[in-house]
Amino acid sequence: MTKATRAVILVCNDDGIHAPGIAALATALEAEGEVWVVAPDRERSAVGHALTLHRPLTADQLGPRRFAVNGTPSDCVNLALLGLLPVRPQIVVAGVNAGSNLGDDVTYSGTVSAALEGALLGVPGLAVSLIQPTGPASYRPAARVAARLTRLLLRDQDREATLLNVNVPPGQPRGVRLTRLGRRLYSEKVVERQDPRGRRYFWIGVGPPAWEAGEDTDYAAVHSGYVSVTPLMLDLTDYPGLRGLKDWEAEYRRQSRGRGRGPRR
Numbered sequence: 001m002t003k004a005t006r007a008v009i010l011v012c013n014d015d016g017i018h019a020p021g022i023a024a025l026a027t028a029l030e031a032e033g034e035v036w037v038v039a040p041d042r043e044r045s046a047v048g049h050a051l052t053l054h055r056p057l058t059a060d061q062l063g064p065r066r067f068a069v070n071g072t073p074s075d076c077v078n079l080a081l082l083g084l085l086p087v088r089p090q091i092v093v094a095g096v097n098a099g100s101n102l103g104d105d106v107t108y109s110g111t112v113s114a115a116l117e118g119a120l121l122g123v124p125g126l127a128v129s130l131i132q133p134t135g136p137a138s139y140r141p142a143a144r145v146a147a148r149l150t151r152l153l154l155r156d157q158d159r160e161a162t163l164l165n166v167n168v169p170p171g172q173p174r175g176v177r178l179t180r181l182g183r184r185l186y187s188e189k190v191v192e193r194q195d196p197r198g199r200r201y202f203w204i205g206v207g208p209p210a211w212e213a214g215e216d217t218d219y220a221a222v223h224s225g226y227v228s229v230t231p232l233m234l235d236l237t238d239y240p241g242l243r244g245l246k247d248w249e250a251e252y253r254r255q256s257r258g259r260g261r262g263p264r265r
């Protein structure tokens with residue numbers, strides 16, 4: 001690829017701009033295009049798709065094409081695409097997250113939401129997460145996976161899939177599997193304690209995670225040593241549910257008529 005046609009790549013995360021995962025990712029992506037890093041100035045994991053609408057955002061330039069934003073991952077991508085970057089990037093790459101983003105977790109994930117925000121604004125992207133990182137160097141294989149998938153996504157811009165959730169197992173992956181999202185089995189519990197002033201307080205999300213172990217799930221892939229790639233889509237409509245509720249429109253009309261004539265409850 002010549003310099004004039006180099007892709008512009010926006011890199012974001014939810015662990016904060018100083019996290020080791022984003023450093024490894026930005027380094028690995030240098031070979032694929034011009035990398036811009038716009039990321040939260042601190043840890044913002046599990047903020048989901050939150051946007052900051054009630055206070056101003058600042059973007060501190062920490063180096064060439066490198067900005068720390070006092071906001072959420074989605075803020076960063078929104079700001080980058082709609083104002084901060086001088087050009088529109090061809091792709092948004094989020095990560096490498098410290099820890100998995102499997103199954104239902106994608107709805108909480110700031111990493112996935114960063115890529116989702118890009119997709120909402122018409123830019124394809126991928127979210128990359130590393131299972132059980134053990135130190136800064138452990139992110140390098142995952143960053144290389146991200147670079148390879150970035151190259152594929154940039155090359156295949158006319159394909160349907162524009163938003164990929166990628167989870168990388170620890171160590172050297174055995175290969176890549178295309179997967180669907182697994183389901184978390186809710187064994188999670190709330191831990192209740194008492195503070196020194198006698199008030200109750202709670203910790204949520206502390207139970208051991210249990211998963212539906214379907215062969216074609218993201219969970220199964222990473223736990224047999226494969227990179228899991230799950231295409232996601234923005235349309236949350238439950239189509240079987242929509243068909244299942246078809247008679248509700250008529251049912252609702254019938255109920256309203258019934259209420260009009262009958263005695264009030």
Ligand code: MN
Nearest residue numbers: 014015045097
């Ligand atoms: Mn995170």
